[in-house]
Amino acid sequence: MREAGGDVRAHRRADTRAAIVRAGTALLTERSFADVGIEDVLAQSGVARGSFYHFFPSKEAFGEAVIDNYAAYFDRKLQRLLGDPSVSPLARLEAYVDETSRGVEKFDCMRGCLIGALSQELGAHSAVFRSRLEAVFANWQRHVADCLRDAVAARELSRSLDADGAAEFFWYGWEGALMRMKLERSAEPMRRFGRHFIDSLPRPSRVRGAVRESSRS
Amino acid sequence: MREAGGDVRAHRRADTRAAIVRAGTALLTERSFADVGIEDVLAQSGVARGSFYHFFPSKEAFGEAVIDNYAAYFDRKLQRLLGDPSVSPLARLEAYVDETSRGVEKFDCMRGCLIGALSQELGAHSAVFRSRLEAVFANWQRHVADCLRDAVAARELSRSLDADGAAEFFWYGWEGALMRMKLERSAEPMRRFGRHFIDSLPRPSRVRGAVRESSRS
Structure with a gap:
């Protein structure tokens, strides 16, 4: 059970990270790095600010x-x-x-x-x-x-x-x-x-x- | 005299505009449009904010x-x-x-x-x-x-x-x-x-x- 729970959490974490990266890819192929803010990535991916900084310190x-x-x-x-x-x-x-x-x-x-x-x-x-x-x-x-x-x-x-x-x-x-x-x-x-x-x-x-x-x- | 004064002023105006455009060219060949602010252009050209907006409304x-x-x-x-x-x-x-x-x-x-x-x-x-x-x-x-x-x-x-x-x-x-x-x-x-x-x-x-x-x- 604990292992399965760990798998689910690991899976969710991977999903969250993938959602952020996917949103970033869509935004950065259209607009410049300077123009795309963290806010835009959060809005597009539906991920919370804390989660973003958990995966990406900068x-x-x-x-x-x-x-x-x-x-x-x-x-x-x-x-x-x-x-x-x-x-x-x-x-x-x-x-x-x-x-x-x-x-x-x-x-x-x-x-x-x-x-x-x-x-x-x-x-x-x-x-x-x-x-x-x-x-x-x-x-x-x-x-x-x-x-x-x-x-x-x-x-x-x-x-x-x-x-x-x-x-x-x-x-x-x-x-x-x-x-x-x-x-x-x-x-x-x-x-x-x-x-x-x-x-x-x-x-x-x-x-x-x-x-x-x-x-x- | 008035005409000569007008010429000088027109010349100065053209110089100011040219200085802004020159600074913009240097900045925009190095960095993105989103990344270059009006402040950067003013700093690089030495032109006052009011002068910038006189020539360029946006x-x-x-x-x-x-x-x-x-x-x-x-x-x-x-x-x-x-x-x-x-x-x-x-x-x-x-x-x-x-x-x-x-x-x-x-x-x-x-x-x-x-x-x-x-x-x-x-x-x-x-x-x-x-x-x-x-x-x-x-x-x-x-x-x-x-x-x-x-x-x-x-x-x-x-x-x-x-x-x-x-x-x-x-x-x-x-x-x-x-x-x-x-x-x-x-x-x-x-x-x-x-x-x-x-x-x-x-x-x-x-x-x-x-x-x-x-x-x-």
Whole structure:
């Protein structure tokens, strides 16, 4: 009985913390860190002030938890879509662009990328946030680079491809496109960027393969 | 005498307004709109509160003036660098990347793009800011597209190039690279993006020109 009661309490505690983090994610993908107050988080999550401070001693600690939760969610999403062996590597990348574009449309193109927004707002100032945000981007780039290497192995892309460089380039453009999505209140910038990026990757040429590969080395 | 006195007063008024806008530009390229208070602007510019409200009835009106000033500055800069007929079109684009990268280094990579930062923060919310910010990006894209068309005319790039599409792609990636510049406190993301973008543009092929041009249509 005591153990079961402990489980229930632990479960409730986890629920409360998750509700705070969920509310924070919704608020911080729409508005700036400076603009979102603890009051807003309490109102959105229905959690009492005391509970908030029980889990998060400061707004910064809360921000870090929201980053970690968002990063874990996207790590799973990238793994699921870009690591799916039943789909060709380039089609996986298309699926990521497509699913994310439809995802932002569910929120009327009001919510952008939390990591991009916090980088823009706090990147230059907060050393703690900065190292966390850099690590998230490094992980996201690794997922895309691995998918691009799979595309080379599957002969969808040329051996000449610099997969790490292209993955870095993808995230610069993708974050820029997400910013424009909010500005234009349309996912079209994301779709246009995704199409342009995928089209711009070097294809292997069967006819003049040897010449083209060596000319790029 | 009266006219001269009027000139002096008008000059002082213009100076005061310019000082407020200059301070606002410095503050808003480093920190968010929500985080920068009128007090910060007064402290940075040395202007009295009454003078501020004389020129700007609200913080939004002040924000619009800062956007307009920044947009006019970059319009001149883009015109000077990308429209310079004494330099080859692709070298102009390289010069823009290089000058802007050195520019952010002067401020220890703390100050990013005002237009990108405000788009990220307020794009989804403020209708007034949104239309202004969209117009700025449209103008910047036009400058780059014109430069790319010059590069096609000068046979630096292939006739197959979609100059408008590539210019749009440039600004997505450039804004993403500027965001990462603040995060990494280094202009290297901007330089790497610039190099990658320019390298990825389709060159005319003298040997197989006709084949390559038609294969992309």
